[in-house]
Amino acid sequence: MSLKGNIGILVGEPMPQVQQIIGKILADNGYEKVRFAEDHSGVIDILRQRETDVTMLDFKMATENTFALLDDILLDRHLYRHPILLLGNKAPIGLIDDAMRLGARDYLNKPFTPYLLMVRLEKILFGAPPKVIKRTAKAGTESAHLGEEVEALPAPHIASQQALAKKLFLDGHKLLKQNYPEKALKKLAAAARVNTLFPEAYKALAEVFRSQGDLARSAQFLSKAAETHAWLGQNDKAKEAFTLSCKVDPACPNPFKTVADHMTGHMIQREVARAYEQALKLTPKDPSVRVALSRSYMESGDKDKAAETLAPIAGKGEIPEDMQHVIMQVRRNDTNGAGRRRQRFSMDGIGPYSGEERRRAKRIPLAEYSARLPHRDDSFQVFDVCALGISFKHGGESFEIGQKLSFDLLTLDGPRAKKVKAVVRRLTPLVVGCELVGLNNKQRDAFTKFLPKQED
Structure with a gap:
């Protein structure tokens, strides 16, 4: 059994078809120890065996009866650190926020892509351990989110996988310095397979290909490193890797836009907008980023921000036809709504005058x-x-x-x-x-x- 095969995953999902889809995605990515439950009691029975490292829960199952299942898991003295990935179908944002405050780690909309599911799952498994709240009260009470803050430490077999990835990386890096690029390549590729969210391994692979004169592959792995940093929320490192990849390939993709494109339609809208905002900071002259960010604002109902974002490229033929109504509405406000326009341009922080x-x-x-x-x-x-x-x-x-x-x-x-x-x-x-x-x-x-x- 592979190291990933030792990681216990529970899928709490009432629909057999969805269970099959998730099971195949996990199997294709090396996860063999997967169990399924169709209801509340089935989830609890499996979790109490304490062989599960992460649980994917159907959102409705997790939140019905005032978050009863989340309470049963996260108020348990043995399970309060247990990571939960919620899988919903465009659930209300207020309910999602409540579930996250109560201790869920992440949320995805169904249907999701295999790539997005694996990135979010492995961020939970192999990313930096977050602080979690050891709750002492049930959902629906004023103190439901209060309690002692503790660190969510990984299980020993997960920590050993992280240690193995690091060892493979260090061995590969040493071989590269000793001018053994082929041997280094094998070690570094193995490190990236063990931990797919390992940006340093991708940077080292880029260095191997650069030393062999393969600049195209070098740029490819630098871009992968930048994207991985972006997934992990390491924005400054993502920018640094992007800058390096652009020196090799000026057409390299914006890592934050790549991440946001994957997230669109599948994650909380404000997180998508936040990723596109980072993308715009990185490449402010890229019209495709402005259009994507504007769409994101429109999805969340913020028409003013959508229009502000498109304003610098208005009249340049770079706004898709289906977004022209955003610009036209603002133009009508500017030309016909003088009173509203003046109110809109009132500056923040102006006090009353008399x-x-x-x-x-x-x-x-x-x-x-x-x-x-x-x-x-x-x-x-x-x-x-x-x-x-x-x-x-x-x-x-x-x-x-x-x-x-x-x-x-x-x-x-x-x-x-x-x-x-x-x-x-x-x-x-x-x-x-x-x-x-x-x-x-x-x-x-x-x-x-x-x-x-x-x-x-």
Whole structure:
């Protein structure tokens, strides 16, 4: 029996067809010690034999009767550390959050791909042990999530598999340094088979192929290392591996987008969006990442974020036809909903104003003004302005949320305010909305003078 064959897996699933599918996926990946249960009592009976290392539970089975099955497992003094992977069918996000707070480790939507199931399963088995809460109260009580925090240590046979993977890696790395690439290749490949979530092994394999002049295979394994770091939540290391792979192959895939693409439709939507957000930080000029992130925001009902994400590529022919309605809706709001637009551009953190200062927070259309930014070819036509915020037409040029700007405010008669500091707070296909920050007295006086006074 292989080392993976020693790992006990329980599948709590009422549907025989689903049991067969999961069983085949596990068998194809070397897991031989798999048992099945169709109901609550069957799950508990098997777990009490204490031969199971991880349990996959049907979400409905796990959560019915106020999370009764989760309580029976995670309140047990022998099982409270036991890892549970929930398998649902687009379960309500509130219920998923409750189940995770009560101690479940992860959630997947059915149907899932074999690759995604194995990645999430092996992250639970071979990833860094998380902290878990030793609960003392049942679900539905105020203290259900409270208790002592303890470390979820792996079983000895799982720890031995991790140790074997590390030994194979170190042996292979030593052989590579001694200039025995073929022998190193065998050791490193074995390390990756024992622990598929072992990015250092993939990096070493990339080095083997680089030493043999096979740059294509080298880039392939560097990309695999970057993706594995991303799956493990090691974002900085994923970026480093991506940078290395791009030096070999400029067309290498964005690891965070690869992960998010696998997750789409199968995992909690906010986790998918978080992965795409990391992808956008890594390759902000990639339109496919913007489109994917925008779709993710639309799935979660956040149309404003979806539109902000697409704004920098609006009018460039890179937005799919089925996403055009997102841009069109924002354009209608910009052109026809002036009142709503001004409210939308109100800057966060503005306190209430009264009397003479109140007019300063009102947004005044100022089409005759423009903003001149350093290192930009053209000035930008101002859309509206106040003493606290300004928006201007970006003309298709790229800006980012949170970007810090410095600009001169101009009229035909010359500058009204110089080196005004601002932070980008909002993007639409038409305008950039900025919060003014750190105004000195001269700049504040200039803004106050050119804004027409409004009667309260």
